Amino acid sequence: MLSRSNLLKLLSAFFVFGAWEVAGRIPVSFAFPTFLESMTALAILIWDGTLFTAYGETLRPLVVGILISGFFGIGIGLFIGLNRKLDWLVSPIFVVMQTAPLAALIPLLVMAYGIGLTSKVFVFCIMAMPVIALNTGGAVRNTPASIKEMGLAFLGTRSDIVLKIVLPAASPIIFAGLRLGISAGFIGAILAELKITPTGVGDIITYSRSIADYPSMYAAIFSIIVLAVVFLNLLEKLERFLFGGLNRGYASE
Amino acid sequence: MSETKQISENAVEVRNVFKNYGDVEALRDLTLQFPKGQLTSLLGPSGCGKTTLLKIIAGLIPATSGEVLVNGKPVTGPGPDRAFVFQDFALLPWATVLRNVAFGLELRGVPKPQREEIAVKYIKDVGLSGFEQSYPHELSGGMRQRVGLARALSVDAQVLLMDEPFSAVDEQTRRKFQEDLLSLVQNENKTFLFVTHSIEEAVYVSDQIAILLPRPSRVSEIIRPTGFRNKDKDSIRRDAEYLDIVDKIWASLRTYVE
Numbered sequence: 001m002l003s004r005s006n007l008l009k010l011l012s013a014f015f016v017f018g019a020w021e022v023a024g025r026i027p028v029s030f031a032f033p034t035f036l037e038s039m040t041a042l043a044i045l046i047w048d049g050t051l052f053t054a055y056g057e058t059l060r061p062l063v064v065g066i067l068i069s070g071f072f073g074i075g076i077g078l079f080i081g082l083n084r085k086l087d088w089l090v091s092p093i094f095v096v097m098q099t100a101p102l103a104a105l106i107p108l109l110v111m112a113y114g115i116g117l118t119s120k121v122f123v124f125c126i127m128a129m130p131v132i133a134l135n136t137g138g139a140v141r142n143t144p145a146s147i148k149e150m151g152l153a154f155l156g157t158r159s160d161i162v163l164k165i166v167l168p169a170a171s172p173i174i175f176a177g178l179r180l181g182i183s184a185g186f187i188g189a190i191l192a193e194l195k196i197t198p199t200g201v202g203d204i205i206t207y208s209r210s211i212a213d214y215p216s217m218y219a220a221i222f223s224i225i226v227l228a229v230v231f232l233n234l235l236e237k238l239e240r241f242l243f244g245g246l247n248r249g250y251a252s253e
Numbered sequence: 254m255s256e257t258k259q260i261s262e263n264a265v266e267v268r269n270v271f272k273n274y275g276d277v278e279a280l281r282d283l284t285l286q287f288p289k290g291q292l293t294s295l296l297g298p299s300g301c302g303k304t305t306l307l308k309i310i311a312g313l314i315p316a317t318s319g320e321v322l323v324n325g326k327p328v329t330g331p332g333p334d335r336a337f338v339f340q341d342f343a344l345l346p347w348a349t350v351l352r353n354v355a356f357g358l359e360l361r362g363v364p365k366p367q368r369e370e371i372a373v374k375y376i377k378d379v380g381l382s383g384f385e386q387s388y389p390h391e392l393s394g395g396m397r398q399r400v401g402l403a404r405a406l407s408v409d410a411q412v413l414l415m416d417e418p419f420s421a422v423d424e425q426t427r428r429k430f431q432e433d434l435l436s437l438v439q440n441e442n443k444t445f446l447f448v449t450h451s452i453e454e455a456v457y458v459s460d461q462i463a464i465l466l467p468r469p470s471r472v473s474e475i476i477r478p479t480g481f482r483n484k485d486k487d488s489i490r491r492d493a494e495y496l497d498i499v500d501k502i503w504a505s506l507r508t509y510v511e
Contacts, residue, residue: 152313
């Protein structure tokens with residue numbers, strides 16, 4: 001027996017894919033395949049191993065990007081949240097990064113760092129880091145003053161207070177930032193593969209578009225969305241494992 | 254000789270303390286003694302600096318000038334000789350009652366088995382047995398403050414600083430707390446500093462009441478109820494001296510209340 005929430009998820013998937021199928025059959029556009037055509041193409045891509053080779057290529061900037069932007073994003077966010085001067089110094093850089101038209105900057109990155117892994121990781125980080133750092137900073141700054149004061153009154157050291165009070169208190173918003181940042185990073189990673197050099201999944205998208213094999217193109221796009229959703233779900237599981245008690249609300253009033 | 258006697262009698266001494274926030278004068282030349290083993294209330298209308306004074310004694314905020322002595326030693330920051338009970342409880346929402354009560358000991362580096370053993374004892378003392386694994390949001394306001402009290406007791410400090418600890422709990426619970434506080438003062442050999450804005454509460458629980466007046470903050474009067482302190486808890490509220498003191502304090506405070 002399915003649980004209610006799983007049933008709703010299935011129902012919602014059914015409606016979305018159903019709408020896709022209908023739109024493909026009308027057809028909305030010559031270049032828009034049906035859901036079933038795309039899934040068939042996806043099965044073929046998986047079957048002949050193309051997709052796995054592609055992800056072997058795509059996952060590298062993705063994984064390196066997640067690690068770098070996660071670690072440094074949270075780290076820098078922690079510092080800007082704890083230190084007002086650093087906040088003034090660093091936050092504007094992130095705001096600029098966040099609002100910069102990335103596609104227009106990619107040629108500059110390529111000139112500076114070439115067409116390899118470095119540029120692609122850069123694109124991921126430009127997309128992901130600002131959200132992670134700014135969210136972390138905001139959450140750290142807004143730790144309830146009274147529990148920090150409690151930590152001081154009971155002789156907590158500065159690192160005690162950061163590790164045992166500030167970080168756990170900020171964790172829901174830090175994780176929200178990670179989720180938003182990493183999904184933006186996924187977009188960045190694919191953008192890099194389309195704009196810099198067609199490798200991995202970006203290559204499948206570019207190539208199948210150029211030979212008008214639209215089902216394969218949509219299959220590749222679909223696969224990256226699935227990967228992102230699976231990853232974000234894992235992140236949510238990690239959050240619940242680390243800070244299970246936190247989603248229970250503050251008990252001050 | 255008289256110097257050492259002085260130190261042994263007063264757990265906390267505040268000498269000529271000034272505190273300014275920019276141009277605002279929060280405390281002016283405040284001098285006050287807190288006798289050992291007794292409960293002293295800081296009573297006054299809001300904005301009279303009673304919480305500021307308590308936090309200066311706790312070492313959480315520095316005085317602009319003047320000094321605070323705890324057991325004869327000057328205060329430079331928070332210390333193991335003082336424990337704080339917060340008005341808004343200041344519990345960690347992600348931690349169980351057990352971890353919250355043991356948190357003061359955790360910050361002092363007491364190993365987990367020991368600190369949990371101590372915590373369990375004080376959880377029992379404040380009447381929360383069976384709630385060790387509950388989270389703060391699952392408790393009522395009064396129970397949360399019992400957790401805050403158990404946390405302060407478990408670090409075994411000689412001086413307990415209580416910042417309006419009962420103001421966020423309902424009236425019935427507050428009365429029960431006041432009665433429990435009287436037994437606590439009798440049974441534990443500790444000094445209690447108790448901030449409140451309730452005249453009845455201050456007179457009911459205190460050995461000594463310091464009345465603070467605002468703008469600029471100063472101690473206007475020190476009252477030591479004598480007659481009913483050793484009486485039965487239930488008859489205090491009907492005692493003539495109790496009622497007289499309540500009236501007298503109100504008479505001196507009413508001009509400061511807008």
